[in-house]
Amino acid sequence: MEIKGMVHCMFEQSGTFKNQFKALGIYAEDYDILNEFGQTDNLIDLFKEIHKAYKDKPSVFDRIRKDDLIFAFFPCTYFNEMQMSYYDLSTNNNSFKRNYERVNDAIERLKKRTLFHQTLYELVYIIEKRGLRLIIENPATTPSYLIGTRNFPKPTFIDRDRSMRGDYFKKPTAYWFFGCTPTYGQSYQKTGGVINVKRRKSATHKCATNKQRVLISPDYARNFICDFIIGKEQKGLSEPSFF
Numbered sequence: 001m002e003i004k005g006m007v008h009c010m011f012e013q014s015g016t017f018k019n020q021f022k023a024l025g026i027y028a029e030d031y032d033i034l035n036e037f038g039q040t041d042n043l044i045d046l047f048k049e050i051h052k053a054y055k056d057k058p059s060v061f062d063r064i065r066k067d068d069l070i071f072a073f074f075p076c077t078y079f080n081e082m083q084m085s086y087y088d089l090s091t092n093n094n095s096f097k098r099n100y101e102r103v104n105d106a107i108e109r110l111k112k113r114t115l116f117h118q119t120l121y122e123l124v125y126i127i128e129k130r131g132l133r134l135i136i137e138n139p140a141t142t143p144s145y146l147i148g149t150r151n152f153p154k155p156t157f158i159d160r161d162r163s164m165r166g167d168y169f170k171k172p173t174a175y176w177f178f179g180c181t182p183t184y185g186q187s188y189q190k191t192g193g194v195i196n197v198k199r200r201k202s203a204t205h206k207c208a209t210n211k212q213r214v215l216i217s218p219d220y221a222r223n224f225i226c227d228f229i230i231g232k233e234q235k236g237l238s239e240p241s242f243f
Contacts, residue, residue, distance in 0.1 A: 001069070001133070001180050001181065001183070001229060001230065001231075002230075003026050003067070003068070003069050003229075003230065004067040005065050005066075005067035005068035005069075006026070006027040006028060006029065006068050006069075007021045007026055007027070007028035007029075007068065007069045007070075007071060008028070008029060008031060008064060008068060008069070008070045008071070009021075009028055009029065009030050009031065009071050009073070010030075010031045010032070010046055010070060010071065010072040010073065010074075011031070011032055011046060011072055011073045011074055011075060012030065012032065012073035012216075014037045014039060014215060014216065015030050015037060015039025015040070016215070016216045016217070016218055016221045017071060017216070017221045017224075017225070018030050018039065018041075019039075019218065019221075020218055020221040020222045020225055021225060023222070024222070024225060024226075024230070024232070026230075029041040029042060030042065031044055031046060031060065032044070032046065033045050033046065042060070044060060046060075047119055049061065050119055050122050050123050050126065051119070051122065053122075053126045054122040054125060054126060061126055061130070061132075064130075064132055065132075066130075066131055066132060066133070068132070068133070069133045069134075069135070069180070069229070070127070070132060070133065070134045070135070071134075071135045071137070072123065072134060072135065072136050072137070073137045074120055074123070074136055074137070074138060075116060076138050076139050077112075077116065078109060078112050078113035078116050078117075078145070079113070079116065079117075079138060079139075079144060079145040079146050080139050080141065080144065080145075081139075081141050081142060081143050081144060083109065083113070083145070084143050086102075086105060086106055086109050087106050087109070087110070089102045089103065089106065113145065117145075117151065117152075120136075120152070121152075123136075124136075124178055127178050127179055128178065128179070131179065132179055133178070133179040133180040134176075134177075134178040134179060134180075135175060135176065135177055135178075135180070135229075136175065136176040136178070137173060137174070137175055138173070138174050139171060139172070139173060139174070140155070140158045140160075140171075140172035140173055140174040141171055141172060144174075146174070147174055152176075153176065155174035155175060155176050156175055156176050156177040156182060157174075157175055157182065157228075158172050158173065158174045158175070159172065159173050159174075159175065159224075160172045162216075162220055163191045164188050164189075164191075165187055165188060165189065165219070165220050165223040165224060165227070166189045166190075166191050166217055166219030166220050166223055167191060167216060167217045167219070167220035168191070168215060168216075168217050168220075175228070182228040182229070183227065183228055183229065183230070183231030184227065184228065185226055185227030185228070185231060185232070185233065185234075186227065187222075187223035187226055187227050187234045189219065189223065191217070191219070
C-alpha cells in the first residue's frame with residue numbers, strides 16, 4: 001500500500017515499529033498511556049479515546065486522515081492462552097486461594113475481557129465508519145479468545161515464525177487488515193538468537209520475561225513493513241538455515 005500521510009502506532013511503548021517506519025522515510029508517532037521505554041510521543045489513554053470516538057465525541061482519531069495508517073498492538077492481556085487457566089481455575093498463581101476466591105477472580109477477569117473485546121470492536125467500528133486504514137496485531141498462540149472461536153473476524157494472515165524475519169521469538173502472531181490489503185514479500189534472515197516464550201525449564205534454559213514478551217526486534221519490524229505493508233524488496237538478506 002502507499003502511505004502518503006503518517007503512521008499512528010498505538011498501544012506499544014517500545015517505538016520499534018515507529019523508528020523503522022521513519023528509517024524507511026515514513027513519518028510515524030507512538031500513542032500509549034505509558035512511556036516505559038522512553039519512546040511514546042503521545043501519552044494518552046487510548047481506551048478512553050476509542051470510547052469517545054465511538055460516540056462521535058472529539059478524540060485523537062479526529063487528527064487521523066485516510067492517507068494515514070493505524071498500527072494497533074492491541075492489549076492481549078485477557079485474550080491470550082495464559083488466561084485460560086484462570087477461567088478453568090487451574091492456574092498455579094491462585095493455588096494458595098480458596099476455590100470461591102478462584103471463582104471470583106475468574107468473574108473479574110471475564111468482566112475485563114468483555115471490556116477489552118468491546119473496545120476492540122469499537123476501534124474497528126471507528127475505522128470502518130470513517131474509511132480509515134488499520135492493522136491489528138495479537139498473539140496467535142492457542143487457545144486464543146480471538147482466533148478460531150468466532151469471537152472476532154478471521155485474521156488476514158498469521159506470521160507463524162517471527163524469527164524467520166529476524167525477530168527474537170518464534171511465536172505465531174496474527175494480523176488483521178481493515179480498509180487496506182497486505183502485500184506479501186519474503187524478507188527472510190537469520191536471527192541473532194531465539195528466546196523461548198515458555199517458562200524456564202532449567203537454570204540454563206533461555207526464556208522470556210514478561211517484559212521481553214512485548215519486545216519486537218528492529219529487524220523484524222523493518223522486514224514486516226517491507227513485506228506486508230509497503231511491498232519493498234530488500235537486497236542482501238539471507239534465508240535462515242532451517243528454512
